[in-house]
Structures are given as structure tokens and as C-alpha cells.
Amino acid sequence: MDKFTIDKMNLYYGKFHALKDVTLHMPENKITAFIGPSGCGKSTLLKSLNRMNDLVEGCKITGDIRLDGEDIYGNMDVNVLRKRVGMVFQKANPFPMSVYDNIAFGPRTHGIKSKRELDRIVEESLRDAAIWDELKDRLKKSALGLSGGQQQRLCIARALAVKPEVLLMDEATSALDPISTGKIEELCLKLKDDYTIIMVTHNMQQALRVSDNTAFFLLGEMVEYNTTDAVFSSPKDKRTEEYITGRFG
Amino acid sequence: MADKTGSAEIAEIKPINKLTLKQRLMSYKRKPLSLVMLLLVALAALISAAALVFIIVYVLVRGIPNLTPELFSLTYNSDNVSCMPSIINTVLLTLLTILISVPFGIGSAIYLAEYAKKGSKLVKVIRTMAETLAGIPSIVYGLFGMLFFVYTLNWGYSLLAGAFTLAIMVLPTIMRTAEEALLTVPDSYREGSFGLGAGKLRTIVRIILPSAMPGILAGVILAVGRIVGETAALIYTYGSATGYTTGLLSSGRSLAVHMYVLTNEGLHTDQAWGTAVVLLVLVFGINTLSAFIAKKLGNKKG
Amino acid sequence: MREYFDLELANLNNRLIGMGTLVEKAIKDAVEMITNGNEELLKAAREQEEVINSSENKIQNQCIRLLLHQAPVAADLRYVSSALKMITDLERIGDQAIDIAEMTQYIRNRSSVVNMTHIQEMAEQAAKMVTLAIDAFVKKDIDLAQTVSRSDDVIDGLFDKVKNETVELIHSNKELGCEAIDLMMIAKYLERIGDHAVNIAEWVAFSITGSREF
Numbered sequence: 064m065d066k067f068t069i070d071k072m073n074l075y076y077g078k079f080h081a082l083k084d085v086t087l088h089m090p091e092n093k094i095t096a097f098i099g100p101s102g103c104g105k106s107t108l109l110k111s112l113n114r115m116n117d118l119v120e121g122c123k124i125t126g127d128i129r130l131d132g133e134d135i136y137g138n139m140d141v142n143v144l145r146k147r148v149g150m151v152f153q154k155a156n157p158f159p160m161s162v163y164d165n166i167a168f169g170p171r172t173h174g175i176k177s178k179r180e181l182d183r184i185v186e187e188s189l190r191d192a193a194i195w196d197e198l199k200d201r202l203k204k205s206a207l208g209l210s211g212g213q214q215q216r217l218c219i220a221r222a223l224a225v226k227p228e229v230l231l232m233d234e235a236t237s238a239l240d241p242i243s244t245g246k247i248e249e250l251c252l253k254l255k256d257d258y259t260i261i262m263v264t265h266n267m268q269q270a271l272r273v274s275d276n277t278a279f280f281l282l283g284e285m286v287e288y289n290t291t292d293a294v295f296s297s298p299k300d301k302r303t304e305e306y307i308t309g310r311f312g
Numbered sequence: 313m314a315d316k317t318g319s320a321e322i323a324e325i326k327p328i329n330k331l332t333l334k335q336r337l338m339s340y341k342r343k344p345l346s347l348v349m350l351l352l353v354a355l356a357a358l359i360s361a362a363a364l365v366f367i368i369v370y371v372l373v374r375g376i377p378n379l380t381p382e383l384f385s386l387t388y389n390s391d392n393v394s395c396m397p398s399i400i401n402t403v404l405l406t407l408l409t410i411l412i413s414v415p416f417g418i419g420s421a422i423y424l425a426e427y428a429k430k431g432s433k434l435v436k437v438i439r440t441m442a443e444t445l446a447g448i449p450s451i452v453y454g455l456f457g458m459l460f461f462v463y464t465l466n467w468g469y470s471l472l473a474g475a476f477t478l479a480i481m482v483l484p485t486i487m488r489t490a491e492e493a494l495l496t497v498p499d500s501y502r503e504g505s506f507g508l509g510a511g512k513l514r515t516i517v518r519i520i521l522p523s524a525m526p527g528i529l530a531g532v533i534l535a536v537g538r539i540v541g542e543t544a545a546l547i548y549t550y551g552s553a554t555g556y557t558t559g560l561l562s563s564g565r566s567l568a569v570h571m572y573v574l575t576n577e578g579l580h581t582d583q584a585w586g587t588a589v590v591l592l593v594l595v596f597g598i599n600t601l602s603a604f605i606a607k608k609l610g611n612k613k614g
Numbered sequence: 615m616r617e618y619f620d621l622e623l624a625n626l627n628n629r630l631i632g633m634g635t636l637v638e639k640a641i642k643d644a645v646e647m648i649t650n651g652n653e654e655l656l657k658a659a660r661e662q663e664e665v666i667n668s669s670e671n672k673i674q675n676q677c678i679r680l681l682l683h684q685a686p687v688a689a690d691l692r693y694v695s696s697a698l699k700m701i702t703d704l705e706r707i708g709d710q711a712i713d714i715a716e717m718t719q720y721i722r723n724r725s726s727v728v729n730m731t732h733i734q735e736m737a738e739q740a741a742k743m744v745t746l747a748i749d750a751f752v753k754k755d756i757d758l759a760q761t762v763s764r765s766d767d768v769i770d771g772l773f774d775k776v777k778n779e780t781v782e783l784i785h786s787n788k789e790l791g792c793e794a795i796d797l798m799m800i801a802k803y804l805e806r807i808g809d810h811a812v813n814i815a816e817w818v819a820f821s822i823t824g825s826r827e828f
Contacts, residue, residue: 118502142509144509149508150503152500156498158504158505158523168508168519169510221504222508267687295691296688296824297824308686
């Protein structure tokens, strides 16, 4: 069952053709990884999936992107889309408030006011993000005092708190040490039972360890899309081979 | 976790990474110019500090002996030039001015920083205008206030006319600092908030404004400083009535104006010095209070 | 890009070719032993076996080091893992060649009546397969590899012939039981060498296409 379908999608930044005729169907409860050199459009594509590109001046998109068959650039409310499609950013971006308020921000945004309900969501999200034990005694402390790895897992918990269906991860571990990275990778594998995860990564070993499917992008074009095993053991396209074996350019 | 070493032990440590006096002298011998530079900047710092200390001490020395109970008596008359009414007037004026200017200032800052297209013509024009207005001498505002509020709107010399004039005067300051404060809020906060499905309004009110608050407050404090110290713009708008301001359209004098008038008349120079001390304490108090508030907000953040 | 890694891979390739050449020599020596018999050759072959073993060790260590340091993917991964598997087969061929040589010598010393024609044919066929497999590897030639895989039937057919002859040998002369068993074992070893050659050919195919099927 495909969660996200992208068909014949083109994206322009002003006159720059950033994504060319991308067609990509991503299955539910799987981890899809986008790989490719910097500037290949993979992050741009990721941001199109929750319409974060709307904020960018001069960004034009054509084609068809659907979530569960529903056109996300059609009549769907953008805030509802972003509730359904959560995002974790490259740099951990906790809000300058307490751990608790960080997690509760999303649910509160979507109308949950009951203290008991919020308490439950905060605990559940932190547990899901495997950081409850570390943070349960400092819920009232500022989130900015946490370590980088904790901050990033807090951001994952914050994203989970609004009960999304899809989680977009934009190089979510690129600024973290190996231990924190490992924890987040483990977390992804655990989360995919309940969520569909789409990640952009520069770390090919990470794509190998975590993802089920991998799409390789080059110069705005989707060159190859297949199971991760197939892409990394027997890539079909010469450019993919060159890139993943490090003989690119 | 590193072991905690006792402070006594730390005191005994002789660090190798600190220059000894001998090493320092050696390095100056090699580069005499850097010694000259050091002496010059040290001298500059010393003179500046000395000038400030001199003024404060001078005001205190001349003023404190004149801080008599009579100076704070509740009523003003030509025999006892009490500054009590002007203290109250100053507080009222400040509050009213801030009340008028802050919503407009922050509102337009939010528009410029969050809503207007980045680098649009309008934003540039508004910014240039704000900067120009911030540099105009206050007497020009006073003149404008007199012609517009006092005569055209026929408010007379009044609290309202004074407050509106000063509000216009401090608006650019508040607006610019608030805009700067909003612009320094990292975009990652906005992304994070939008990413959770929060709308623009919620993002601004719940995430951006709290983050920018210390910066915004700094602008407001600057504005308060200007309001409290202002004379020229007030003489033509708020007037210099000696009593308490009893209503929006009632005239009065602020502490700074009071001091100006006393000095000008030349009859109550001693009381003017006393008033100067009061003004000094007031400004000091405002600064301390605002530093405290800023720290409070900062603590909540960091 | 990745010059160092490419250099290492080229080095690995050379070592593999070197080991392949040694193994090829070993099996040819065994054939020579079967055909003509030669004490000197046997001694040399024993020493050579040591070289093959140490070569296997070196290549194995290099492969593991490359896996660890370079985390190869795609064609690189297939090449290194194929190498790791292939050297096992090569080493087995080397072992079996020496065993064959020893047993041949033993039979020759005991009796001259045993008919070695089909064994000789088998040995030549096995040597051809090994040579082809190594050629396929050196030239990265999928067609050659496929030829190796196909020619396995020939050696299997010869094995059946030798088996029947041995049964007859035991029937005709019960004194020759020992020789008959050795003969059978030589045939089995040669048949195994054929299988190893096929394995090598399959790893060559895997290294090139990513599939061990032809």
C-alpha cells in the first residue's frame, strides 16, 4: 500500500529547475531513504511532502503529490497536512521553553487542553522517542539545556506528539555523535511499525542500516529507486554505482 | 564526569598557560608598539570612566544635601518647589506614552519581520523613514506636537498631547529594536512550529514573540529612558503646570521639565540639584528593574 | 576519487591472480603425476601447497581489512565478497591436488596394472575447468564462467566410468582392493575439483552481475 505517491513532479526555484519529472511511490510502514550529492534536490523533495516549500519565495511546483490518494496541493488544509506529516530537521530545533511545553505545543495547537490528556501525550511521546527515562525528572527544565542528541530525540518526540502518519527526517542525525545517531536509527526501526518514515541522509551506511527502499537523486533527477539491498548491492544505473562506491565526479 | 577538585587544590595549581610578568615584559620588549596601544586604550577607558564618575559624584554631592523632606511634600507652591507632583506626572506620562507606542511599534515590527515580503520596497522605505525619524532632534517633535495636537486637535497643553508627541518620538526606536529582535529569532523555530501544523498567528504569538521578548524589552527600556529624560518636546506639548495632572487633558510638568524650569528661573538652583538626584535614582531604578525583568524572561528561556 | 581504495583493489586482484596461477600449477602437476609419475615433482608440489595456504591467508586478511575500512558497496562489495569465497575454493583445489598426487604415487609404487586412462582424462578435464575459471576471473568474462559451469557434466560422466571400472577391478583381482579404493578417492577428488571450479565460476558471475545464476 503506497502512503505517498509523487507523479511527474517538477519543481522550480525561480528559473532553476530543481526537480525534474520525479515519479516515486513510497509504501506504508516502510523507511524510504533519499540519497544523492548536495544540491541534488532530495531535501527539496522532502520539504514538498509537507509543503514547507510554500514558505520559499519563487518556488513553483507542478505535478501530482498524494497522501493516501488525497492531493496534498489540492483542497487539503496545509496545517492538517503538517499534522499528518511530521518533520524532524537537520539541526535540532527545540523551542526555548520547557521539555513539557515543547512536546505539548503540537497537541495544544490542535486543540487539546485537558491537563491529564496532555500529561499522557507527553509521556507517551517521550517513551516512543526512547527518551522518557532520561527526561522524566526534568520535564519542567528548559529544553535548550539538553545535549544535542537529546534535543534531536526531543524533536522526534515533539513530532510524534501530534500523532502523524508520516515522519520526514531531513538529515536528522548529521550533527550528532555516533551514539546518538545509533539511538535515533534504532528508534526509526522501532517506529516504522506505526509510521511511514522518509529520510534524507548523506550517510550511506545509515541508509543501508535503516531504510527499506532507497532513491538516488542526481541534479534534480531521480536516477534509481529500488529496495535498499538492490541499490547497494547491484545498482542498475552507472551513476548510482559511481556515487555509492565513492567514485563520483 | 570529571572529578570535582577542591577549590584549595585548584588554588595551588600553577598553570603553564598563563603568561608570567616576566614573559609579558619580554613580549612587550619584542613588540613595543603593542605596549603603546595597550596604554592608549587603557587611558581612553580611564578617562571615560572618570568623566562618568565625576558627573555622578558631582550631582550627588550637590544634590544630596538638598534632599529635604520639603522637596517631597505633597503640594507644590512657589515657596516650596516640591518635586512630588512631577514625579507622579513623569510616571503617568511614561505609562501612557508606552501604552500608545508599544502596540504600534511591536505591531509594525511584526508586520515588517514576519508578513512583509523579504526585501520588498515598502519594507525598505519604512526602515529608512524609521531611521531618519530616530535621528531628528526632539524639539522638532515638540514643534509638531504643539501645532498638531495642541492647536489643530485643540487638546491644549495636556498629558495626552505630550504622550502622543513622545509616542511618535520613540516609535522608531521601539519598532526598529523589536524588528531586529524578531529577525534574530532563528528560522528553525518558525520551521519547527509550522512543521507541527501551527498557523502563522500561533507561531508568532507562542514561539516568536516570547523568544524575541528580551530584545523587544531592551527597545522599550531605551524608549522609557528617552521619555523620562525628555524636556524640549514636552515644554511645547505637556506644558509646565506645577500641580498634579488630573486628567488626560490636564497640563503638568515631568521631572526633567521641572528641573529645567527651576534652573532656568535661577531661584531654586539647590532644589534643581536635589531633583537631579531624584531623576538619577529614577533612571537607575528603571534600568535595574528592566534588567531584572529581562533576566527573568531570559531565565525562562535559557 | 578513492584512489587508495582502487589501488588496494588492484592489489587484491593481483594476489588473486597469483593464487589462481599457483593452484593451476598444482593441478597441472597432479595431472603430470598421474600421467608420468615423478618423485621430485611431488616434493615440489608439497612446498607449493604451503605457498597456496599462506596466500589464502593473506588475501583473506586483506579482504576483511577492506570490508572494515572501506565498507564497500555495489560492485566493490561483490568483488571483495566473491574474492573471500573464491579463495576457499582455490585452497581446497590446492589441497586436493596434493592429495591426488600423493595417492597416485602410492598406486604407482604398488602396482602397474591399474588402468589410469579415465582418471587421466578426468584430471585433464578438471585442470581445464580450473584454468577456465581462473581465466574467467582474470578477464572478468561471464561467458567463460558459463562454459566452466556447463562442462561440469563431462567430469561427472567420467566419474561414473571410473566408478564402473573400479568395481570391475575389484571383481577381477581381489588383491588390488587398496588400489581400487585409492583410485575411487582420486576420482572423487577430481570430481570435487570440478565442483570447486564451478563455484569459482559462479562467484565470478556474482562479482560481475550480482547474481550467481547464469
